[in-house]
Amino acid sequence: MNKQQLKLLGQQLLGGQLSLDAFARQLSQPQSAVLGEVTLDLDRARRCGFPEVVYGEGKSVETLIKIFQSLIDEDCNVLATRISAEKAAELSTTLPQATYNKLARTIRIRVNDDQHTADFGRVAIITAGTSDLPVAEEARETVDWMGVQVSVIHDVGVAGPHRLPARLSELEGADAIVVVAGMEGALPSVVGGYVDCPVIAVPTSVGYGANFGGIAALLGMLNSCASNVAVVNIDAGFKGGYVAGMIAKGKRVDS
Amino acid sequence: MNKQQLKLLGQQLLGGQLSLDAFARQLSQPQSAVLGEVTLDLDRARRCGFPEVVYGEGKSVETLIKIFQSLIDEDCNVLATRISAEKAAELSTTLPQATYNKLARTIRIRVNDDQHTADFGRVAIITAGTSDLPVAEEARETVDWMGVQVSVIHDVGVAGPHRLPARLSELEGADAIVVVAGMEGALPSVVGGYVDCPVIAVPTSVGYGANFGGIAALLGMLNSCASNVAVVNIDAGFKGGYVAGMIAKGKRVDS
């Protein structure tokens, strides 16, 4: 139950549309659902603004269905990450309404109809190279699921240094920028030097040899000489998108 | 020259208080100052919203004075980090108006009078333990220098798990939260689970042995199971404060 829903209940109580009994019954719903090996956090949206996002790795299809169904019952729009194509295929027989993004490896199930609105801010996503695409897609799906506007600029890494300045105008008015880069991970520093909003840097495992599966990019970003750069885990498109979306949404949600 | 100043100039031009010549002269000032071994970025405030912050480590007192004087000439409030007590003492003879924070190891020189206003949002800083204090102080000085309101909660690490919930009300309305923690760095995850704004996690080198100078805390924070946690460098109080301040300030600055 999120704040919006809590406010609605309060208004209904005050307006007489809801009896005190019904009001209490609705609020006294359990905060978590114990489903065998899963303890689903049903209170997440109220505390943190968004319902639990499902991390798909290492969960069986049975477990996933159990979680998805529980979220649907709570009227939450579902987002699950790290879902292999095989699991997605299996899931689609039980939950045909689920949408699978093969590149991003995400599943989404739309339950309610919250619209994107300009009031929820805007996020820009930038990739250094074409091989960073899957991570950027995970970020894009996440921001979109949060109801925040999102645009993408691809393949403007530092080796072709004229490519980014040519598109700076597309960054105007962004509330947060997600920069996805592998190899030396230099792009967030350069972007950070051009803009006046936070840059969320997502290192990717793109590269070989001494990239050490993304460590090179991660360290580069952590040591960025640009002051406005914060970092998330290697290949963590979801988290990069989530933090950026929260900044963007936070920006105007209370105004 | 920041956006505010640029707008002002534009208005003065339009309003006739400024001739076209004077307008052009002011705008055609060089974007950087080449001062021997230093190339000062005089355009930073316009591009990024705040002037350059000076990283004091490895710079001589002579170099620092040269930079400070240049910033003062540009009418910028000065913030310098990683200044040893010895350098601070030397600097104070030339620049007596400089304020030194011994714990934070920062120097500030106030040139213009920008006030803190509620319009610039609010940042909360939380430490896991008392030994994290110096890093938290660097963050606090930074947020304050940005004109953003800032409050601090100390020593509420996870080993005493009742201490944080007792003070959650102090986090209400914060636009971003900086969590400073060493050892296992678990506190940002717990804070992240309670709030609906971004958490900027600052790992510290507090601890010993397998903390590896802060790597344990850094990795813990990068792998946080809370979705709203982004991370900066080990002991990077400045950067943690800066990103949080930018989120907070960004929140309402355009509204």
Add this chain to the structure above:
Amino acid sequence: MNKQQLKLLGQQLLGGQLSLDAFARQLSQPQSAVLGEVTLDLDRARRCGFPEVVYGEGKSVETLIKIFQSLIDEDCNVLATRISAEKAAELSTTLPQATYNKLARTIRIRVNDDQHTADFGRVAIITAGTSDLPVAEEARETVDWMGVQVSVIHDVGVAGPHRLPARLSELEGADAIVVVAGMEGALPSVVGGYVDCPVIAVPTSVGYGANFGGIAALLGMLNSCASNVAVVNIDAGFKGGYVAGMIAKGKRVDS
């Protein structure tokens, strides 16, 4: 031959049920069995309280059968870990009495009938997330094989911080708690802050990127600010269960 059996032999000797010759012959059995590439430790139960547990990785099915048979001949309940499903299937044709736990990847063969009794204490196992299940299952099988009572609480990681306090009552009276967690491995610290018994922390390789196959969780647990947390190897469900079981069993075994 464990202490129990040694006491029994002594009593039989004193009671005249056993001749001195027979007594000597039984005690003079070799302490290890040299079986080609295996030197089985037949004295383990006497020294350490429990017979040797078989580490299955890198052993052929032939070798495993040789070891299992030898343990059965010594009247030991068999526990083997890290057995792949393929090997388990092969083994079942020779040893149909073996029980395979697919999640835990353990094999057990019950030879004698030691009962669980309240006298042997109680262990609680907690997982941070659903993906930690296989490691927790290995721990659970181990504790159960030791004759110690065991209960499990699943999926109460720190991102949903209300889930653990809701179930603290289930930890009452536990002699040791095994906490299984991946990603940032923060849960043992939080559990440690709530209880007055030892916490054995088992880091798992669950996560991605900068979790570095479990290093992040391992370091987090080693640097725990809770004083009652000791750590075992990454994904070492067996060892976590074993140490906890030994604490629990030790608790009352001599009383």
Add this chain to the structure above:
Amino acid sequence: MNKQQLKLLGQQLLGGQLSLDAFARQLSQPQSAVLGEVTLDLDRARRCGFPEVVYGEGKSVETLIKIFQSLIDEDCNVLATRISAEKAAELSTTLPQATYNKLARTIRIRVNDDQHTADFGRVAIITAGTSDLPVAEEARETVDWMGVQVSVIHDVGVAGPHRLPARLSELEGADAIVVVAGMEGALPSVVGGYVDCPVIAVPTSVGYGANFGGIAALLGMLNSCASNVAVVNIDAGFKGGYVAGMIAKGKRVDS
């Protein structure tokens, strides 16, 4: 307030020695003391069995005195670790009753008179080499502070393999064994192979070159082929002693 004290209060209430008002007042004392940069956990003893132990590194003498005084007011025996000789000297002028162990770098202040009793079990501490002495001393002070009996065996590392077997009889009846070793850290495995109680392994930074400040010993212990070995942080004499003391004390405290 620990369980013992809570029981006493309950008995006094039931026995009429305490009015309901007085009972409530005593229980309603705040659970933590907010002392500026410190939030002292006054509830630790009730939850975890022992009051908070003070980590001295990075805390000023002023802060330490504030904490010590607060603990004394709560009638807690004080234990503080990682106190330099300089700080200890300064502290002794304000708190002359404090005892400083120069090798262990611990401070203790005895407030109440809990006696060691056989009921609280027994811990044995073993060192691999003479250079491991300071870490062993920290462990010994900790176990002693917990009211648990403790004995020490020094310098029986594996290069002189006859030294340990010669003293196995001293380990008889120990409830837990702390093994302190640097370099390759092999001793816990060997001890583990001889005993039927948990071994808490404490890696030390003793050695040079590829010991990497204790990493070699830490990894050796984490990978111990002995099943009964759990590990704590490098040079963590305190934590090794604490976990062992808790096992020993737990053993009989409820019987």
Add this chain to the structure above:
Amino acid sequence: MNKQQLKLLGQQLLGGQLSLDAFARQLSQPQSAVLGEVTLDLDRARRCGFPEVVYGEGKSVETLIKIFQSLIDEDCNVLATRISAEKAAELSTTLPQATYNKLARTIRIRVNDDQHTADFGRVAIITAGTSDLPVAEEARETVDWMGVQVSVIHDVGVAGPHRLPARLSELEGADAIVVVAGMEGALPSVVGGYVDCPVIAVPTSVGYGANFGGIAALLGMLNSCASNVAVVNIDAGFKGGYVAGMIAKGKRVDS
């Protein structure tokens, strides 16, 4: 051409069985054979006592045949390591006289008839666990190829500490001992403490989690507190055997 062969030529020249011309022709043979992507070192036996051993990884079957044929032409007994079963099968069609050891993954081709003799010393190989078998086999094949006597003791790791002392007599008279161990790699230290000859320690990748593919064992061995332990690469059965064989052979070869 090895020293033995050089001496023989010299004797034949002195004894008149060889003309000066023939002598010169034989000695003026090229020191290396340039075979496309291979530059075979034909002078190795003269300089180092043994011909080049072939490292099979990353070489095609065509390349291997080219090398083997060249060695055979030089009258060298062939030893090749790291040969997969697939390559071995392919090779056997061209070189049916090659012997493949499936566990050790070595190929040998016997060309001349050097006998093992007691004059060439003796090497003992010890494994800590059954899973170390393949590495020990590679070592055994190597020592045997060098014409040095070799015996093996299996599965006497430190968790069963009575197993090694029971077999110390088998080590009597060994000129060098190869100890093969994974996990914590403690066995070489213990062996080193019992014997008066060099111990060549071979760490293996046996284990999981924080064994980091053999790093734990490697570091343990490098930091051995036993003075007579030298170390080779992880899983380097060949090199462990080679160095030990060279010590043993060197022992008496000049006497």
Add this chain to the structure above:
Amino acid sequence: MNKQQLKLLGQQLLGGQLSLDAFARQLSQPQSAVLGEVTLDLDRARRCGFPEVVYGEGKSVETLIKIFQSLIDEDCNVLATRISAEKAAELSTTLPQATYNKLARTIRIRVNDDQHTADFGRVAIITAGTSDLPVAEEARETVDWMGVQVSVIHDVGVAGPHRLPARLSELEGADAIVVVAGMEGALPSVVGGYVDCPVIAVPTSVGYGANFGGIAALLGMLNSCASNVAVVNIDAGFKGGYVAGMIAKGKRVDS
């Protein structure tokens, strides 16, 4: 458009073969081509002397074709690296003129006819062992694509120390030397000690165990005691060849 082409255009303009309009149209071509997930750098040859080389890993066949076609349209000779055999087969149906080097895993498409000339200098490539061949081939293809002469010396690593001196004459007149080596990566230091031109060291992942996928060779090369050794990434045959080719070409291109 490279310098050569720019000069040509200038001459044509001056010579009247080109109208000012046509001249402007040709120069005003966009500097990058935005092709969906790709932003191709069409200005690379002008700035850096050579067109963009395509990094094939993680790019789909569709994306590769799009890029290749774009480069062909710009009249650039195509070089793509890290192309798997499967992708190469697919590509060949659309682009039959593409040449695939299976060992090097490179694709080349020749569009214009730039000849190798002695004016463009000469590069020598040296491998330490036969298993380094694929990386050396990637380097050789790259140097050849740049129009620079290239020769290769194989398998002259330090264990056969007479092999390199025997071939020093082949290095005479080289403008740069690429040394490709795995394992301990010692060869560049030795080569560096013999020559008076830069040595570009390419560490390979050849080896096992503590080579850590090429880290051993990389560190060895970075710490080379020879002053003329610079290093590129592990297995980076392309980059090693590119830098060497640029040195060689640069040598005489302006003379």
Add this chain to the structure above:
Amino acid sequence: MNKQQLKLLGQQLLGGQLSLDAFARQLSQPQSAVLGEVTLDLDRARRCGFPEVVYGEGKSVETLIKIFQSLIDEDCNVLATRISAEKAAELSTTLPQATYNKLARTIRIRVNDDQHTADFGRVAIITAGTSDLPVAEEARETVDWMGVQVSVIHDVGVAGPHRLPARLSELEGADAIVVVAGMEGALPSVVGGYVDCPVIAVPTSVGYGANFGGIAALLGMLNSCASNVAVVNIDAGFKGGYVAGMIAKGKRVDS
């Protein structure tokens, strides 16, 4: 004896200014000087183009004087690196002609009068920040000692991205560029994207926390997406300058 000198001798022989005897005597000088703990390489200039540069770390003042004197006797211009101020002061009493650069920590002694000439090419050195100055100075001294022209651009790191393009004209005609950068080490990639000559990247230890003493910058540079970037050791100003100088000098020396 360098090539120049060898040619001169040859000419003198051919021209009759030198008898065959004198010619032979001069050429038969020993190639190294064994000076106790030093074996000075007197043949370095002939083989590698420049005499041995002295690495000062860990050498006593006595040893240094012995080496310097030997080089002076051979008519070599001396360059020594990593000389502390204390050693320099001591040395100056014996060798007053030595010049010490306090920032670079280098000593030079000019013996012969080779002039800088345009024929020897030109190197540009660029620093990312002011704190990189000492490393850049070491590079500058080295290039200058080689007789190659050198210019420096300071403090144009990526956080102020307009600073570098403003000075690109200063890079025109450089034969090689040394880029010195700490923190994330992004500058070489950006420079590499603008120029058509080799970039020698020198990572520095400037920064803190997760810069890990320069590892972050090192990895960033090794993984540079710019093709023309090769790397030397952390803080290796000398080697960066040497390789660049060799490229520049090589460029025209034979023409």
Add this chain to the structure above:
Amino acid sequence: MNKQQLKLLGQQLLGGQLSLDAFARQLSQPQSAVLGEVTLDLDRARRCGFPEVVYGEGKSVETLIKIFQSLIDEDCNVLATRISAEKAAELSTTLPQATYNKLARTIRIRVNDDQHTADFGRVAIITAGTSDLPVAEEARETVDWMGVQVSVIHDVGVAGPHRLPARLSELEGADAIVVVAGMEGALPSVVGGYVDCPVIAVPTSVGYGANFGGIAALLGMLNSCASNVAVVNIDAGFKGGYVAGMIAKGKRVDS
């Protein structure tokens, strides 16, 4: 008591020079001396051929004197390593007969008069550079203490590749060679390629930056392509000397 002494006792018993009682008394001496924090291994010489060598780091002067005195009482020649100059000065007042080697940081006390004899073999020590001298000295002192002949060749690292071949004749007849090298640690591989005896490689921490305190040299040596190279810890001059001495002594001691 070493083998020699045991044989002597046996002969004296058989020859009647020793009564059975005296014989038993002498053999029944305790195998270790428990001296407070020290358990001295008095049986080491019998088991391992040489008495215990004292590791001085982290031991107080009092402890050292206690150990030295005990060894002297046992008629053992004392060798202690890692003794600082300060400790050595203090020790010399109590034990004036002790000899301190300032470079090697060793102390030796000669008690009995074992002579060096050719029968005990010969060890050669080689350094790559002058800065490796202290480690080489520790090795030399150790070999000398063992009664084995030892010679040293200094500063013949690979950057001057002609220096080693010039001195190969000095290696003739060596039973083992210790090669001491820092930076890239390439020298053992080159030496290994020239000789037919074992090479014990000692990596040193000489170098800077990415030498990582000796890791680069250590990894280089572990991955040596020469088959006869075994490795000891970083800066472990003692152990390098000890293993080599044992090979040399072993060579002829039984003949």
